[in-house]
Amino acid sequence: MRESHFLQDIILTETHASSAPHYEQQYLDLMRHIWSHGDERIDRTGIGTRSILGATLRFSLADDAVPLLTTKRVYWKVAAREMLWFLTGDTNIRELVRQGVHIWTDWPLDAYRRATGEAIDRDSFEARIIEDIEFARQWGDLGPVYGAQWVNWPIYEPAGDGLYRKAEKGRNQIADLVNAIRSTPGSRRLLFTGWNVAEVPQMALPPCHMTYQFQVAGGKLNGLLFQRSCDLGLGFAFNIFGLTMITRMLAQQCDLLPGEVVWQGGDVHLYLNHAALVEEQLSRVPQGAPKLRIHRRPSSIFDYRIEDFEVLDYSPQAHIAAPVAV
Incomplete structure (x- = not known):
């Protein structure tokens, strides 16, 4: 009887291990759910979407893992260049x-x-x-989008007669974040945001990936992104790479190991004119385990270059083209 239970435990363990889903499967399941059950609506662009409110995906960053989509090619260097551009404050x-x-x-x-x-x-x-x-x-x-808020959030100083004027130099949320992770790793205020209510009307596009929060646990840095609006068919692939990249950079700068990234979507949607993309992608099976390597530790988080990053073991399936809604 004991031997029988022992063998049964081995079988259950092996079955569980062999059936562990690919990290990308949760993304495909979300895509399928939205396409089948999302609320169909006319959106700002006039194209129309199928949408749900609220979704969460989690990805491990252990052993240099990076959650790049494998069911279509993601041009990760474009996402990396964009993230580095954000950190310059350029708009x-x-x-x-x-x-x-x-x-x-x-x-x-x-x-x-x-x-x-x-x-x-x-x-x-x-x-x-x-x-x-x-x-x-x-x-x-583009107006005061992302980088302007991340590294130069406007602050105001007294100008006399009860008036205030905009200071020449704003608040650098990213520099503050690095210092906070190093000095107060148990803080619940390890975050930065691009949603400046006063300046949203001046932006070409209000921030979609709007708030990033971080947690230090067991010598590892975990990163979370709240995204108020997510084009799951096109935008998500860049957004999850960007979250992974900034988490890895912060971890390196603060002498921590990368832990996991958590992505939370508010309005998560698929455009109605992306039917071909959705159907093709859902017909594909995810495979492979790409890795993201950072080859150099610069003196600050603002000094990384595109050559510092390399993705290995990435063999995605063919690119799927789809129009961008403006």
Whole structure:
């Protein structure tokens, strides 16, 4: 009887181990649920979505793991360049375009077309942004988005007669965060946010990945992102990579090991014109275990370069194209 129970325990353990789902399966399950059961609605873009409110996904970062989607190719260097750009505090697309990153161009391009009536194509618009600094200043700025809030949150100082003026230098939330992780690792205030209520109307796009929070536990750094709005078909892949990247950078700067990342979505949606993307991706089986390596520890979190990052063992299935809703 004892031997029988022992053998049964072995069988159950082996079955459980062999049936452990791939980390990406939770993403695909969420996609399937939203496509089948999400509330269909007309959204800001006029395209329409299927949407739910509230979702949570968790991913381990042990052994350099990175939760890159494998059921389609994710151009992770684009996401990495964007994250490094955020940390500079820059809000003009010129530097991104110079690096071949086009993910923010549609918003200023749309504004330029509406303001001038000129039917300029994206390539021509970007060429002018690179070649003409004055044109870039006028038409390439996105307003006080992400990086402006992360490293230069506006603060105000007395100007006399009960008035206040905006200080030349704002609050650097990222520098404050690094110091706080090092000095008060048990704090529940290890976070930064891009949602500045007073400046949201001036932004080309209010922050979707709006608040990041961190926790030190057992010598490891865990990272959480609350995303008020998530385009699950296109945006999520970049957002989860960005969360992983900033968590790994913070851990390295604070002499901690990376633990896990937790992604929380508010309005999580799929666009109705992404049917081909959804159906193709759900037909694929996730596989592989890519790793993210950081080859250098710079003197500060603001001094990383794109060459410092490398993704290994990433063999995704083919890219799936889909339109971006502006």
